[in-house]
Amino acid sequence: MKKQHIHANIHFYLSVLIAFLLPLARYVPVIIILLTLNWLIEGDFKAKLKKIAASKIALVFILFYILHLLGLLYTANMRSGNFDIQVKLSLLIFPLLYTSRPLANKQVQQVFIALICGSLLCSALLLIHAVSSYYTTGENNFFYE
Numbered sequence: 001m002k003k004q005h006i007h008a009n010i011h012f013y014l015s016v017l018i019a020f021l022l023p024l025a026r027y028v029p030v031i032i033i034l035l036t037l038n039w040l041i042e043g044d045f046k047a048k049l050k051k052i053a054a055s056k057i058a059l060v061f062i063l064f065y066i067l068h069l070l071g072l073l074y075t076a077n078m079r080s081g082n083f084d085i086q087v088k089l090s091l092l093i094f095p096l097l098y099t100s101r102p103l104a105n106k107q108v109q110q111v112f113i114a115l116i117c118g119s120l121l122c123s124a125l126l127l128i129h130a131v132s133s134y135y136t137t138g139e140n141n142f143f144y145e
Contacts, residue, residue: 007042011097012107014038019115023122032093039097048100058095065092 014035021027039048052058068088075081103111130141 004042007038008101010038011035011101012103012110015103015107015111016114019111020118022115023119032090035097036093039101042101048096051100052096055095055099058099061091061095065089 014031018028018031018035021031052062065088068085068091072078072081072085133139133141
């Protein structure tokens with residue numbers, strides 16, 4: 001199998017995994033790191049940068065992230081600022097990853113199906129947990145506080 005084809009498959013399957021596990025946000029950062037490592041190992045940065053520069057939407061998100069970075073120069077609370085930068089890191093990473101290696105329409109549909117299946121599964125598990133908690137301890141876990 002060709003190296004580029006292997007990286008494309010890894011990119012797609014990790015994208016599906018991110019979408020499926022999105023309701024369980026605890027595991028998503030690890031998969032994003034794997035997706036980014038795949039992107040870096042793949043190489044061909046010249047072609048990737050051309051695709052990114054051609055995408056105005058990607059540039060808007062990247063510039064928005066850069067503005068947040070510049071905002072760190074003016075903050076008095078660096079701890080909060082650094083946390084904010086970490087939370088918004090996806091505004092930088094996802095445009096880089098998905099404009100330089102876009103998914104095909106069929107793949108995007110499969111990613112959406114994975115998101116729906118993951119959401120339904122998570123909802124069912126939470127509902128089962130709330131019902132069992134209610135009947136065993138009498139605690140009402142049907143609402144988020």
